Amino acid sequence: MSALLELVDLEVRYGRTAALHGVDLTVGERELVAVAGANGAGKSTLVNAVAGWSRGRPAVSGAVRLDGADVGGLAAHRRAASGIVLVPEGKGVFETLTVEENLELVRPPRKAAGKRYSVAEVYEVFPQLAARADKRCSTLSGGERQMVAIGRALRAAPRLLILDEPSVGLAPRLVLDVLRHVRELVDAGLSVLLVEQNVRATLEVADRLYLLEQGRVVASGPAEQMRDDERIVAAYLGGLRA
Amino acid sequence: MRVLDQLVNGLALGAGYALLAVGWTVLLGAARLVNFAHGQLYMLGAFVTWWACTALGVPYLVAIPIALVAVGVLGAVMQLALTRLVVEQNIVSLMLVTLAFGYLLQGSAALVFGGNPQQIPSPFSSQNVAIGSARFTQQDVLIIVAALALYAVTFYVLSRTGIGRIVRGVAEDPKLAQLYGIDAARVYLGVFVFAALSAALAGAIIAPRSPILTSIGFDEVIITFLVVVLGGIGSVLGNLVTGFGLGFFVALFGAFFPPAYSMAAAFAVLLIVLVVRPEGLRIR
Numbered sequence: 001m002s003a004l005l006e007l008v009d010l011e012v013r014y015g016r017t018a019a020l021h022g023v024d025l026t027v028g029e030r031e032l033v034a035v036a037g038a039n040g041a042g043k044s045t046l047v048n049a050v051a052g053w054s055r056g057r058p059a060v061s062g063a064v065r066l067d068g069a070d071v072g073g074l075a076a077h078r079r080a081a082s083g084i085v086l087v088p089e090g091k092g093v094f095e096t097l098t099v100e101e102n103l104e105l106v107r108p109p110r111k112a113a114g115k116r117y118s119v120a121e122v123y124e125v126f127p128q129l130a131a132r133a134d135k136r137c138s139t140l141s142g143g144e145r146q147m148v149a150i151g152r153a154l155r156a157a158p159r160l161l162i163l164d165e166p167s168v169g170l171a172p173r174l175v176l177d178v179l180r181h182v183r184e185l186v187d188a189g190l191s192v193l194l195v196e197q198n199v200r201a202t203l204e205v206a207d208r209l210y211l212l213e214q215g216r217v218v219a220s221g222p223a224e225q226m227r228d229d230e231r232i233v234a235a236y237l238g239g240l241r242a
Numbered sequence: 243m244r245v246l247d248q249l250v251n252g253l254a255l256g257a258g259y260a261l262l263a264v265g266w267t268v269l270l271g272a273a274r275l276v277n278f279a280h281g282q283l284y285m286l287g288a289f290v291t292w293w294a295c296t297a298l299g300v301p302y303l304v305a306i307p308i309a310l311v312a313v314g315v316l317g318a319v320m321q322l323a324l325t326r327l328v329v330e331q332n333i334v335s336l337m338l339v340t341l342a343f344g345y346l347l348q349g350s351a352a353l354v355f356g357g358n359p360q361q362i363p364s365p366f367s368s369q370n371v372a373i374g375s376a377r378f379t380q381q382d383v384l385i386i387v388a389a390l391a392l393y394a395v396t397f398y399v400l401s402r403t404g405i406g407r408i409v410r411g412v413a414e415d416p417k418l419a420q421l422y423g424i425d426a427a428r429v430y431l432g433v434f435v436f437a438a439l440s441a442a443l444a445g446a447i448i449a450p451r452s453p454i455l456t457s458i459g460f461d462e463v464i465i466t467f468l469v470v471v472l473g474g475i476g477s478v479l480g481n482l483v484t485g486f487g488l489g490f491f492v493a494l495f496g497a498f499f500p501p502a503y504s505m506a507a508a509f510a511v512l513l514i515v516l517v518v519r520p521e522g523l524r525i526r
Contacts, residue, residue, distance in 0.1 A: 055417055076420035086421055094411045094418065105407045107423035156423060 002068065004029050004191050005050065005084075005160050010062035012042070012049050012215075019045040019058070020215045027160060027193050032186040034194045034202045034223075036236065037212035043195040044089050046212065047162045050193065051086035052076045066160065081109045083159030087166065089195070092149030095138040099129055102137060102148050106155040115189060116157035125181070126151055142169035146178070154185075161185070164195045179205045199236035203227050246376045248497040249490065254382035254451075256489020257389035261444040262462055263469035263481045264389075264396055265437030271476020272413040273430045275328050276337055279320070279344035280466055281459030283438050286313050286347060287445025288454045289355050292362045302364045306446045310439055316347075317438025321431045328430050329416075344459065351456040364450035381450055388447055392440060393482045400478060409433060413476060464505075468512055474524030484523060 003026035012020040020042045027033045035043050049060045053076040064072040071079055080086075093102050103119045123130040126147040137145055146166055153161055163182065167175040175198050183205040186192050196202040202223075203209065209226045211219040219229055226232050262284065269275055290312045294305035320343055321328075327336050366380035400406040408429060412419045416426035449458075465488070473484035488508060495504045515522070 051421070053417070053420060075425070077423050077425045080421055080423040088418075088421065091415070091418065092421075094414050096414050097407060097410060101407050101410075104404065105411055105422055105424075109423065152422065 003027060004031075004067060005193065006063070006065040006068075007050065008063040008065070010046070010049060010060070010064065012045050013059045014056060018215060020049065022062070023212075023215075023217055025210055025217065025220075027191050029191055030186060030189060031207050032183060032192045032194060032205060034196055034206035034209045035212060036196065036199045036202060036209055036232075038235070040214075041212040042215040043212055044164055045215075047086065047164050047193060047195055048088070050160075051084055051162055052079045053086055053088070080156055081107070083109065083114060083157065084162065085153045085156045085158035085160070086162040087146075087149045087153050087164060089164040089168065093137045093145050093152070096136060098134050098136055099140070099148050100133040102152050103155055106152050109157050114157045114159045117151075117154040119155070122151035122154055125154070125185075143171075143174055143178075146170070150181075158190065160191050160193060162193045162195075165197060166194070167196060167198060167201075176201050176204065199232065203232075244497055245494070246374060248493040250373065250376040250378045250382070252490035252493030253486070254378060254385050254489070255493055256486035257386040258444065258448040258451075258485075259465055259469050259488050260482050260485025261385065261389040261392060261448065262441065262466045263473070263485055264392055264478065265440030266466050267470045267473065267476055267478065267481045268396065268400070268409070269433050269437040270470060272409050272433045273328055274331060274333070275324070275430070275434070276333075276340065277434075277437065278337060278341040278463055279347060280437070280441050281461070281463035282344045282347035282351070283313055283317065283441035284445040284449075284462050285454070285456060285459040286316065286351060287442030288362065288449035288458070289351055289360070289445075289456065290442075291446040291449070292360050292454065293355065295363050296360075302362070302366075302450075306443070309446045310442050313442035313445075314435050314439050317435045318431065320438070321434035324434075325427050325430065329427055344463075348456060348459065355456055357456065359453040359455050361453050362446075362450040364447075367450050379451075381447070385447055388443065389482075389485070392443070393478060397478045405432075461505075468508060472512055472515055472522055474522035477522065477524045480523040 005027040007023055007025040010020060010023040011018065023046060035046060037043050048054045049058065050064055052074055063070055066082060066084060071082055071084065074082065100119065103122055128144065129147055129151060132140060132144060137148055150166065167178050170178060179201050182192055182194065194202065194206065203226060206223045208222050209220065210217050211232060219231055266277065266280055269277060287309050290309035291305045294300050294308040295302055324336065324339060327339065364381055366384055369380040370377050371380060371383060400409060408424055411422065412424065412426050412429045419426050469481055469484050469488060473480035491508060491511065492504045495507050
């Protein structure tokens, strides 16, 4: 099976500091791949490099291939148009714009990459946004903003949807809700690369998981296998520390 | 009656100030770019209009679009040269580079158009309109109509259209805009050309009120700065109100005190307003 996304020897440096050392990673069609790791392990650095996006000025080397084509030289807005759509950690919506304006704003890709959701279809996925359509995003709760951010990503007809910590700031009982939403999107045909702090919940929905430590992949495999991995159990599932 | 005369004068002055400021406030709001060459674009709008009227012999109303095209192209070239500095938000370099552009344009204009004062031959300048005892020209009416029309269009485009959403999005967070598939550099180009066009339009229709020299423009930048900061950066309605407010203020002040003091007085008002409301008027 040839992968939809393929990272080969990806390295990211901020000045003299390397944040990511030679990462290899793949995401297949209709696959939900998760990246886990402690704070500072390089999870956001990794997915931002895939999207060609950063608020800092990283130096990226190595290959980023979408469907076999190297997209590593494309600026972020062009990668978005080619189907790699990132929902960044933290602020992911325009706060001075309304919900509907955020959803309308997305520029349609030149050639339809994946399924392009209409605004109405986004409201079907996230019904509570419909009632907030004319509200500025600055007035929304953290969870609602995250829905707008994911909704606008769906509007961009992603082939690969990248979600960086979609559950940050959500009440614990909502985290699994969000992740189940993501699973439904994957079952409907999307491919997803997910960064998530809550490893236990992630393992419930993901197909495969990569574990990052200090900028390196230290373990990877199918979710059911990773559930039994000692390092995962020790560090994230609380097996030994409980 | 003197006060009525000055009110009418203030209306035309204020419309002129507002016209000068609209492009700048959108530019500063959307791209955080302070363009100190704005006044020289105004000067060029005036001089290209004069040149088209006198050298090409076209009517005044045909000369205006010629001036707009010329200054619009110049604005696009300027912005392309500035793109990297804008994207990197290198504010200090931007201020210096735009100031350098301003001096360069002033010098080039003096070479091309000469150093003598010129008068734009607008047919509207000699047509008087009288309201009661107050007299003003059709040119004044043109300025007022153009200012109101341009503000209405700008307000509509920014608040109601797809282009407006894009500009507002980029104004809030150009990095995030990339993730929406938007190239912020292209938006900056569009906004800069709009600002250049509005400065040229201001030059083409305000300048016929008095003789023009290639050295004009710096006062206009200062006035624009005043209007934009008082009205609230990026606030279109705030700038319209402030433009007219400043026009009335300068006109009425000039009726009772020596006009030489009117700019000092206007800046005194700026100081007071900014101490009370640091964000400017910001009418939405």
